[in-house]
Amino acid sequence: xxxxxxxxxxxxxxKRINMSRxxxxxxxxxxxxDRQINExxxxxxxxxxxxxxxPSVSLxxxxxxxxxxxxxxxxxxxxxxxxxxxxxxxxxxxREDAERIDGxxxxxxxxxxxxxxx
Numbered sequence: 001x002x003x004x005x006x007x008x009x010x011x012x013x014x015k016r017i018n019m020s021r022x023x024x025x026x027x028x029x030x031x032x033x034d035r036q037i038n039e040x041x042x043x044x045x046x047x048x049x050x051x052x053x054x055p056s057v058s059l060x061x062x063x064x065x066x067x068x069x070x071x072x073x074x075x076x077x078x079x080x081x082x083x084x085x086x087x088x089x090x091x092x093x094x095r096e097d098a099e100r101i102d103g104x105x106x107x108x109x110x111x112x113x114x115x116x117x118x
Contacts, residue, residue, distance in 0.1 A: 003040065003065075004037060004040050004042065004065075005037050005038070005040070007061065007062060007065055007069075008037055010069060011050075011054075011057065011062070011069065014069060014070070015054065019033070019034075025053060026046065026049050026050070026053070027049075028046065033046065047059070047062060047063065048088065050062065051081075051085065052085050052088065052089065055071075055078075055081060055082055055085055056070045056071050056073065056078070057069065057070065057071070058070065058071050059081070
């Protein structure tokens with residue numbers, strides 16, 4: 001079993017990218033990810049983002065070092081992971097859409113109030 005820092009290095013090597021590119025893809029500052037890794041305290045959102053970015057990466061391996069880094073593409077576990085990630089993506093999109101709709105409703109209410117004052 002390896003430490004988290006080693007697993008991230010192994011993952012970056014496997015995916016042929018550097019830490020700066022990873023943080024860019026994750027949309028978080030490099031210092032934030034470095035701190036999470038060095039403190040061995042990765043945020044759940046970071047872990048989910050990494051696994052969403054690379055569905056073939058085993059969540060169990062990433063978190064614990066147990067098992068293989070990459071899931072067998074045809075395994076039932078991989079199929080379940082793909083579906084879970086798809087659901088998370090759809091849920092995230094639904095939340096974003098709801099926020100956008102709420103913003104539009106607020107803008108319409110503000111405009112209606114403004115129009116009545118004229």
